Amino acid sequence: MPHRNPLLESVFKIDSETDFNRIALSVFNYQYNHVAVYRKFCNALGRSTPKHYKEIPFLPISFFKTHTVLSDEFSSDQLLNFKSSGTTQSIRSNHFLALPELYVNSFMDTFSKQMVDPKDAIVMALLPNYIEQGESSLVYMVDHLVKVSNHPLSGFYLSDLEALIQEIQKAKQTKKKIILFGVSYALLDLAEKGIDLSQVVIIETGGMKGRRKEMIKEELHQILCDGLNVKHIYSEYGMTELLSQGYTDGTEYFTSPNWMKVVIRDVNDPLSLRPDGKTGGVNVIDLANLFSCSFIATDDLGVRKGNRFKILGRFDQSDIRGCNLLVN
Template sequence: MDSIFSIQSEEEFNTAAISVFQYQFKHVRVYREFCNLLNRTDPKDYKEIPFLPISFFKTHTVLSDEYRKKTNLVFKSSGTTLNKRSEHHIPSTELYERSFLPTFSQQIVPPENAIIFALLPNYIEQGESSLVYMVDFLIRATQHSLSGFYLSNPKALIEAIQKAKTQDKTIVLFGVSYALLDFAEKNIDLSGVKIIETGGMKGRRKEMIRSELHEELKKGLNVSKIFSEYGMTELLSQGYTDGSEFFRPPNWMKIMIRDVNDPFHFLANEKTGGVNVIDLANLYSCSFISTDDLGVEAGKRFKILGRFDQSDLRGCNLLVN
């Protein structure tokens, strides 16, 4: 575990990825069967490792045999009554916390220096959300009385943010897109607040391209930029934007862009294709996932352009760009 979170080079990443693959091939039954069917069982480089389609998290228990009787925490994706929710079985919350805490601290702000608010009503309503777990942890880590979830009382949230502005702290607001738009339409002044939109209208509003969404939010909330998070139930790691359109993953997470017509061929920088994710924090499930997202890699950063047709509309930041 320690070697995963101390990766500093491509060589170290490759060594860790091969080690994680070998563990998961041995202990994660569905992944082993998948690799056997592909006849790809002995990769020497992380680029040769098979990527499990993300839909398997809906149809199978993607979990190490060592922990099948030891896990009692299951994160579930957001969804509708028409769609089965993906499930990510979590035997170790320590892995999740060791992933999201340093990433948030480095890319947004150390929580002890912040006051954090959350406007995530649909995630609370559906329950079993990895995003809610993360934000709750970060809120508690601020150790500040103003930090918290604000669901159905916008007036209380506005008052709390105004009080927070008198403190010598960075103010952060996590918000689902439709709830932030509700605020923006009321022309509520959130200047000085780092707003992190977590994507998705969840059926409450018409879907929008991200650039259009951000322009409306910036205008209505009186902020110069909007931050975004790329994360999903099936991943224990995230990437954030700095107000631009590009996400930056941590060192133990890598984005690879596959050819939409040949899933074993990876594209060069600036080429659009399917998004494959290596998330080494997914140690006890599967670290090698073929997502339903379309994206572009740009050096160590990446951009999400949308989703494949007929994919479920769910998760964080799956708006078309």
């Protein structure tokens, strides 16, 4: 076990832009010194001494599929390993969880502030494919929320829609807030039942997973609102490679916690950042990723407004694949 890293305490106490910049640079220096693949990547770019977080290099997210992105203070064979969801043919990302408390502190703080304190809620989950594939960071998070809720109606319902519907009817008789996490295609299956979930906060996540045709988010949410009789569908922005999340607030925009920041890169010049309101590739700084890599260039397209951001879709892999040639 490594020494107690002083950055552990400071990450979750960030409350200003100055704080964020100072700690982001400290995290960069730690990861440059201890995460071999990230150090090679930065050296290949000739960027090893940033003076501001906007100058820090962002590692393409695909590296989590091809390399072990982990501090040399840990051994991967002793750690919990989160894997991304995917088809049987696809290579899944690996994210080794060095300290579970980092992940738990991150998602508990964000969920409690942006959604509800799980102790005051009934937390239900319709995430069949994540359960089937295993090693899911989303299942780990929701399972923890279920346990903290400490309610007999909280839990995972796999593909048993009838059981879920019955238990939601029971939950409506309580004074608890009802939270339902659902993968997109399973929520569509539920919406086709034509039931009234007007008292339920629905958090859509995870996409179609090859089970249904892809559709734009606005179309999906309108179908779900109509079929489930709710005013809003909420979304979570999270992924295997991140230990932090953002949630929508009834609009299309996600809010980041104080230790997570989205910046937008120029699609044609990945080392350049775009100003607020301009579309580009989504780069995420997640300082909870202390022992892997906190600076990640995702495959998403988006736009940022202050500490809020909107996801517009994905872009062609060829735009970033060349970055992999920098590191063997």
